Amino acid sequence: MKKLSWFNKVMFFFNIVLTILTFLAYFLPFLAPKLFPFLSVFTLILPLMLVLNFLFFLYWLFQVKRQMLLSGIVLLLGVTFISKFYKFSGRETEKDNADFTLMSYNVRLFNLYDWMPRQDVPDSIAAFVKKHRPDILCFQEYTPRKDVDFGQYRYKYIYVNEHNNAKLGQAIYSKFRIINSGSIPFPKSDNNVIFADIKKGNDTLRVYSMHLQSIKISPDIHEKIDEQKSKVIFNRLSAAFKEQQHQAELIQQHKRECQYPMIICGDLNNSAFSYVYRSVKGSMKDAFEESGKGFGKSYNYKYYPARIDYVFTDRDIVVKEYITFQDFIFSDHFPVMTRLAYEKEK
CATH class of the missing domain: 3.60.10.10 (Endonuclease/exonuclease/phosphatase)
Known part of the structure; x- marks a missing residue:
């Protein structure tokens, strides 16, 4: 942190806050809405948080800063959530008469x-x-x-x-x-x-x-x-x-x-x-x-x-x-x- 500029320190602070919120969102599918209805609404913005984590990852990567590991780990742990949000390529197999x-x-x-x-x-x-x-x-x-x-x-x-x-x-x-x-x-x-x-x-x-x-x-x-x-x-x-x-x-x-x-x-x-x-x-x-x-x-x-x-x-x-x-x-x-x-x- 000492080697970061004041602007990067502010950016890293927001990065940490985003990380905490994203990890919370990862657990929301296991929390019943009847118990935590206000948190359930939070699931709707998980895709946005994944996008922001990716942008933070690129931001630190272009500067060759080790802070990129924070969002990198978040994205790695949330890879199953990413596939629910966006698929890079669809699978299509040959048609069969039984299909x-x-x-x-x-x-x-x-x-x-x-x-x-x-x-x-x-x-x-x-x-x-x-x-x-x-x-x-x-x-x-x-x-x-x-x-x-x-x-x-x-x-x-x-x-x-x-x-x-x-x-x-x-x-x-x-x-x-x-x-x-x-x-x-x-x-x-x-x-x-x-x-x-x-x-x-x-x-x-x-x-x-x-x-x-x-x-x-x-x-x-x-x-x-x-x-x-x-x-x-x-x-x-x-x-x-x-x-x-x-x-x-x-x-x-x-x-x-x-x-x-x-x-x-x-x-x-x-x-x-x-x-x-x-x-x-x-x-x-x-x-x-x-x-x-x-x-x-x-x-x-x-x-x-x-x-x-x-x-x-x-x-x-x-x-x-x-x-x-x-x-x-x-x-x-x-x-x-x-x-x-x-x-x-x-």
């Missing part, structure tokens, strides 16, 4: 309330599905519409409930036979999870489509956020994360009773650095981490590459490809699709 594709998409009620100033949203989504032809299709924030045709799917399970005079729910469409289906209701919430047991050849797979408690931050908000609005958003996030914890526990319980290989997809409404993500994912694989590329942004928020839509698979399901369609803007979410193969343990 199948799954698409998950929060369709925002097919623009029922005209959030977007266009009338072609339902037709565009239907055309998009026909173009990419996923074998299994999962919709969140789904509402039945006579003018939207998914007749190419022989099998389906649709769950809806009445909400503000509109039918709000989820749907699973499949080219393979559905032999069982059901839902996991969430207490005092319009959100829920649905599932379908799908017969593919001689195998049966269970597919869950989830829509956890919304944090109710619209991507359409562009006004200045003052101190009062910040408090409202903070309290809203804290309350939502506590609700999500209980919902994640219900999913965990339901998973334990399932004897089939599982796929969980849908809108988690939380980051990959959260307690809720860790709870729902468990020992399963994150398809984006397996074969994704870039930020994997799935929510159309202007100021942050938010990935809140996921596909989790059992360990013996191979993830061969993962795509986020960020140029298809017909909802506040982007569709995600993955190509999978089920390989039984030998």
